[in-house]
Amino acid sequence: MSITRARTFSRLRHRHVPPQNPLRRLHVRPLSYTSIPRFVARAFRVPIAGVTIGAGGFGYANYKFEGASIPPCILSRQIPAPELRKQTAGWLSTVQDAASDFIDSTSDGIKSVSARVSAVKLPDIETPQFLKDLFASDDTSHHDRDSSSQDSGNPRNRSPEENAAIAALVAATLSAPSDSTKANDSGLDAMQNGLMHLTKKLIEIRTMLLSIDQSDSLKLPSIVVIGSQSSGKSSVLEAIVGHEFLPKSVISLSMSLLLTIGHRGNNMVTRRPIELTLIHTPPKGNGQVPEEYGEFPALALGKITNFAQIQQTLTDLNLAVPSSEAVSNEPIDLRIYSPHVPDLTLIDLPGYIQIASLDQPDSLRDKIAGLCEKYIREPNIVLAVCAADVDLANSPALRASRKVDPLGLRTIGVVTKMDLVTPEQGAAILEGNRYPLHLGYVGVVAKSAEKKSPSLSNGALIKRNEEDYFSNHREYSGVSSSLMVGTDTLRRRLMEVLESSMASSLHGITNAVQLELEEATYQFKVQYNDRRITAESYVAETVDALKARFKDLSVQFRKPEVRAKLKAMLDDKVMDVLEQLYWLDKRAPELGALGVDPKLKPGDVDAYWRHKLEAASSLLTKSGIGRDSTLLVADGLRALIDSITVGEPFNHHPRAAERLVQFSHMILRDRIGLTSDQVENCIKPFKYEVDVDEREWEQGRGRAVNLFEKEAAMCETKVKEIRRRSEGADD
């Protein structure tokens, strides 16, 4: 037994195990950028956005395409080089168009505000000196633009009204929450148009960044909706969209009835995060109102104009999560296009469970809390939904948001079911004195008591009901009231906050893109010494490098090296045969006496031993030495190719490396059969007539003695090990 194990050990030593170096990817490195005071970041948001898209987005996309994608594709010959160049150029021009479009629209937004600014009284703010300096200073980054864009884009050419308009826009972002309700109507309109434009562009940038890179460093913020079950999250989102489209839990519909009949099924319907992107579609030139529709990009179902179908699809997707998992982290991507929605990105999450029950145990409660925690991290904005008829002290949404945002700088409180408390109580909640939030609380009524009517949509009914409710109570509608109420106010507030937060995040993204560019430039310098390189020359160089490496390493496969490997393999085989025929033979000790008898002639040896010797040599000759030696060489060649593909430059091109390995393995596989037949034929004449001279015989004896000594040493080690283990087990 111990001998057999020792043999296995010895056999293993000859196998080649290729190193499992993981393929290294270029440029992955953590970020560390300096944080800039929030108000400075806000004030700088317009120029930053332009610079980021112009320099960062374009440069980064360029780098990603040139640096990462071109060589593997060309190497793998999936896309011909000219075609790829065309695709890349097309993509880059799209990014460039978006960038210039963004810069143009920014200046359009500024112009539209400035057109109204002469008629509107500006908010009473003191323009900080650094802003005045900023607008008065030269901006060299604009020099490259064409003259038309310079007219409005270059700060030197801006009129005082335009400068004042920018200051107004900045002031809007810096303003206190109550300013949302206080601003003069026409100023508000202008501001809203400007913001809509900016938010839309920022959301486009967000989608673009997501399509280039999935790393956290390049993500723009979203609004994350959290709240306990039945706090009214879905109703708020539906009020914002103006349609019923979210899955409804059975328990919210008739909770009391279900509790009475003792229903204990799992009624939770929101089991996956829903990433909802609202896209505002403005009326067409002829005044025609565009159609409202939804899209699930991952499902390729096309435009869905029936919101009941969207609701059904969402319900199906949520209920498809196995009940053993209950909640999944995989988000559902839904986009809604409508002329009645603002440009927003919202994420609806499963509601917090407050009291664990049989069908909603502690583990599920923790899972939901964990999922929400993942989403409410910076830079996302938290929409903490609380029902007015439940004490805010018990709100899990506020509790969770306070953990990650103690000062409430990125948390908006939404108080639903305002109709269920008295106006005095409602006003007290919205003032937020007990649990202050910098971005404030907005009160809503997202349910209509009226029955559905054929003339009005559900959304319109809820809107009318809410407007009636708040205008009938002077606590909310009085001139002196500074409270934020109504879904419209909430929409506006969300846009302002999202836009300002996105703009601040752009600063971090500029840094991230800058770092990536520096890293790429450095890598380029190190690898290519800054010389110009085309896709074709890169491929040619890579193939040359492959050939040179193969040539270097193939030294290991010259005759002496291969012969040594084959000898070791044959030694192994001999030991296998001896193990099989002699090791366990009861008469084996007789061999010792035969070996030391000097007078013994071959003819005197017992027929038993002669027969054994013949069986042993026949086992050896019939063991398929031709096939084994071919496999041994093929294994070595395979390991050689594998070791080449994990090194430079293939570590940067995992797909090319994979193809190379596949291709070489395929060639080897194809040749093994034929080659082993040929080897077998070559050695056939020498298999039975072993012709050795005196010197070779002596060498063979020496090798055999060495081999036996090695085997004996290994057996000894094994025996000691077994003894040590059994003694250890006895203790």
Ligand SMILES: Nc1nc2c(ncn2[C@@H]2O[C@H](COP(=O)(O)OP(=O)(O)OP(=O)(O)O)[C@@H](O)[C@H]2O)c(=O)[nH]1
């Ligand atoms: N009276 C009143 N009821 C409301 C209001 N908003 C929502 N509701 C009701 O509260 C219940 C729960 O609302 P949902 O919007 O489904 O709550 P949810 O937080 O999405 O619930 P889950 O998805 O189960 O977590 C529903 O029956 C709504 O009709 C409101 O402003 N006033």
